[in-house]
Amino acid sequence: MIKSKPILSINNLCVNYLTKSSYKNKQQYAVKDVSFSMFQNRSLAIVGNSGCGKTSIAMSVLKLIKPESGQVFFNGKNIHKMHRSELFNFRRQVQPVFQNPDEALDPLMTIEKSIRMALSSNILKSQKRDMIISLLENVGLGQEHLKKYPYQLSGGEKQRVCIARALSTDPKLLILDEPISSLDISNQAKIINLLKDIKEKQNLTFLLITHNPNILKFLIDDVAIMKDGEVLEMSSYNEMILNSQNEFTKRFFRNEIG
Amino acid sequence: MNVLQLKRFNLSVNVNEYPVKILDDITLSINKGKINTIIGESGCGKSLLCKSILKLLPVDSEYSGAILFNHHDKEYNLLADIDLQQVRGKIVSLLFQNPSSSLNPVLKCGSQIIDILPHNKKASKSSKIEFALDLLNEVSFQNPMEIFHKYPHELSGGEKQRFALALAIGCKPSLLIADEPLSSLDIDLKHNFIELIYKLKKIRKMTLLWVTHDLDFAQKFSDNVFVMYCGNIVESGTVQDVFENPSHPYTQALLNSFQSLKKDRPESIRGNISSFQNLPKGCNFYPRCDYKKSICTDTSPEYSEVSHGHIVKCYVQEK
Numbered sequence: 001m002i003k004s005k006p007i008l009s010i011n012n013l014c015v016n017y018l019t020k021s022s023y024k025n026k027q028q029y030a031v032k033d034v035s036f037s038m039f040q041n042r043s044l045a046i047v048g049n050s051g052c053g054k055t056s057i058a059m060s061v062l063k064l065i066k067p068e069s070g071q072v073f074f075n076g077k078n079i080h081k082m083h084r085s086e087l088f089n090f091r092r093q094v095q096p097v098f099q100n101p102d103e104a105l106d107p108l109m110t111i112e113k114s115i116r117m118a119l120s121s122n123i124l125k126s127q128k129r130d131m132i133i134s135l136l137e138n139v140g141l142g143q144e145h146l147k148k149y150p151y152q153l154s155g156g157e158k159q160r161v162c163i164a165r166a167l168s169t170d171p172k173l174l175i176l177d178e179p180i181s182s183l184d185i186s187n188q189a190k191i192i193n194l195l196k197d198i199k200e201k202q203n204l205t206f207l208l209i210t211h212n213p214n215i216l217k218f219l220i221d222d223v224a225i226m227k228d229g230e231v232l233e234m235s236s237y238n239e240m241i242l243n244s245q246n247e248f249t250k251r252f253f254r255n256e257i258g
Numbered sequence: 259m260n261v262l263q264l265k266r267f268n269l270s271v272n273v274n275e276y277p278v279k280i281l282d283d284i285t286l287s288i289n290k291g292k293i294n295t296i297i298g299e300s301g302c303g304k305s306l307l308c309k310s311i312l313k314l315l316p317v318d319s320e321y322s323g324a325i326l327f328n329h330h331d332k333e334y335n336l337l338a339d340i341d342l343q344q345v346r347g348k349i350v351s352l353l354f355q356n357p358s359s360s361l362n363p364v365l366k367c368g369s370q371i372i373d374i375l376p377h378n379k380k381a382s383k384s385s386k387i388e389f390a391l392d393l394l395n396e397v398s399f400q401n402p403m404e405i406f407h408k409y410p411h412e413l414s415g416g417e418k419q420r421f422a423l424a425l426a427i428g429c430k431p432s433l434l435i436a437d438e439p440l441s442s443l444d445i446d447l448k449h450n451f452i453e454l455i456y457k458l459k460k461i462r463k464m465t466l467l468w469v470t471h472d473l474d475f476a477q478k479f480s481d482n483v484f485v486m487y488c489g490n491i492v493e494s495g496t497v498q499d500v501f502e503n504p505s506h507p508y509t510q511a512l513l514n515s516f517q518s519l520k521k522d523r524p525e526s527i528r529g530n531i532s533s534f535q536n537l538p539k540g541c542n543f544y545p546r547c548d549y550k551k552s553i554c555t556d557t558s559p560e561y562s563e564v565s566h567g568h569i570v571k572c573y574v575q576e577k
Contacts, residue, residue: 049444050415154530155300182441184299184471186515189524211444214519252445 005076006037007173007205008061013070015056015229030056031067032229038222040172043199043206045216045237047252048226054209058175061207062096063087074173092120095166099178101158105150111136111161112146118168135164139194156187163194167202177209192218213253225249260328261433261465262288262311262350267323269306271316278534280306282489284323285561288433288467288482293459295468295476295497297512298486299531304469305355307486308435311336311467312346329432347374351431355438357418361410367394367421368406374428397424398454416447420454427458435467440475452479473516477501485509488532488542490558495568505570507547541573549574 015031031053038044046054059065061072063079072079074090082090098104105114115132123131133143139160150158159179166174179195180188196218198204206219216223216237224234225248233246244250269281280303288294296304309315311325313336325336329349334340336350346352354360362370371390375381381389387406394402397420410418419439426434436455440448452475459466470476476483476497483500485493485508493506504510511527518525529546532538538545544554551573559573 049446157530185473185512185519186299186527189515189518189526192519192524193526218524 004039006073007040007075008038008207009071009073010037010057010061011035011071011073013057013060013072014068015053015060015065016068029229031060033070034226034229034231035070036224036231036234038173038205038207040205041203042221043208043219044222044224045206045208045210045220046224046226047210047213047216049211052226053229054211054226055177058096058177058207058209062094062175063090092169093172094175095169095171095173096175096177097159097162097166097179100182101155101162102150104162105158107150110147110149111141111153114150114161115165115168118165120169131168135168136161138167138198139164140190154187155183156190159183159187159191160194163191163198167198171204173205173207175207175209178211179208180215181210181212188215195219225252259290260287261290262328262467263324263326264311265324265326267310267321267325269310269315269319269321271306272318273535276535277320279537280489280534281310282558284489284491286484286491286494288465290328290465291459291463292481293466293468293479294482294484295470295480296484296486297470297473297476299512299527300471301531302486303489303534304486305437308352308437308467308469311435312350312352313337313342314352327433347426347431348376348429349431350433350435351426351429353422353426353434353436353439355441357415357422357442358410360422361418361425363410365409366406367408367410367413370410370425371406371428374425376429393424393428394421396458397421397427398450415442416450419443419447419451423451423454423458427462427464430462431464433465433467435469437469438471439468440470440472448475473513485512488537489534490542490571491569492543492572493568493570495564499565499568503564503568505564505568506543506572507549507574508543511546511548543572547574 013031013034014029017028017030034057046057048054060067074094077086079090112132115135116128119128119131132146136145141157141160180191183191192215199206199219208220220237222234223237223240225232227248233244233249240249241253264284264286267281267284268279270277270279284307298304321337327334327336327349336345368390371393372386375386375389390406391402394405399405399420405421413421440451443451458464480497483495483497484491485500485506487508493500493509500509501513504513515525515527527546532542532545540556541554541559544550547554553573559571561569561571564570
């Protein structure tokens, strides 16, 4: 059997922050020697508690921070050795959706302008508006939202706009950093259904960062459990639910809060 | 015994120079020593209700009704012209959702605690430090002296929330209002924080008013539940009343959505919550309601009692 090439590979990634404290200075490893690969159509969730290094991995993959050591390969190319044009393409193919849509949307831009900024400059101006309408319809929003500002939308609607904007560059990999944690139950259900639908329709792969085990079964094929900057275990979601022997993993999936 | 009572409380705030009614005819009672939880979708007025109790309102807001508070067998109307500095933090305290934005970023944690110390001018420096370290110890900091010398940005999310809790309980309030304090915490931190709150509630005999959209928490830890929709309390009762016998169509839809997350396909509530500037005539929920009657589109329903203490604001439930 010929195994397909990974869409994303991370090799021995280490991320280190220097924390300058008024009490004492210390070097802190957020990610310690993490390696894994992701394949097309096999979505992966990185789960674990706050501060375990999940978001540092996402930031490294997005090339928003420079890791201390290790490599990140997207479609076989090291993202830290990409030329300008390659990097431009990479940024269009790997899109993030962040936890807090209020911080991800410019409060002074209408929804139309926010999405227009993300569309390629090669597209004709006359076509852009139709594309924006179609992107908004794709995430369940109508034309009436075009001229609205973020403050005029609900939390769930804002997150939909962020997803529409991420989809505007026709990405292959979506990095979802806690996409539902700031939403109420009804909006959580809406966003999960939306992500599930676009994943199937547009052949997308997700790298999901979460500390909420409830979202995994709807969107994810594989799971990596992280603790203190290290990957404790990684396997398919079903196998982990059934066979994990790790106490932390078991407790995580039981979603114990009391 | 009721610690807090809101009677026919209405609140309007100015949006673009037009008054917009946010809280409409809120009537509720908070029982002493209980955990009372307010649930509802984002943007239904939960946080503004909490702030109203401490009169932390926009300057041009208009309100009517009464907010009555019982403290040492005396009744205070918090909306009347009383010295709010004697109430805020001392009798009623508020714990905000996001500790990063509620803590002073340019003051060390120790100074922030000393600032809230009652009669702090008279106390000696060593007794102030002792008070701060005791308080930090009470909220389970293993190394209170280290926290005392740190700035808020040097604390982790869970530490910040515990530190904000220390500030909230520093003056021994009778009622602690917590506005979504768990939403930014992971499972382990949630677990620890809830344990801590339980311990403090028992030791200090506090009453809690908790705002959350985490229905799992509301079901496991509350004594009484209030369901809010578009500025109204649409249903209230004990946790068993609301979760086992939900009577308002909105509560039913909310719980259905909550249960569906444990199944194969999540179900959301049909439609979106109405904007406060564009509320429908009659019942606010009727555009999304599966059981609406013709009267629902015309006039807003009154509160009716389904069973003892189980109140619902809906025509469908009226006999």
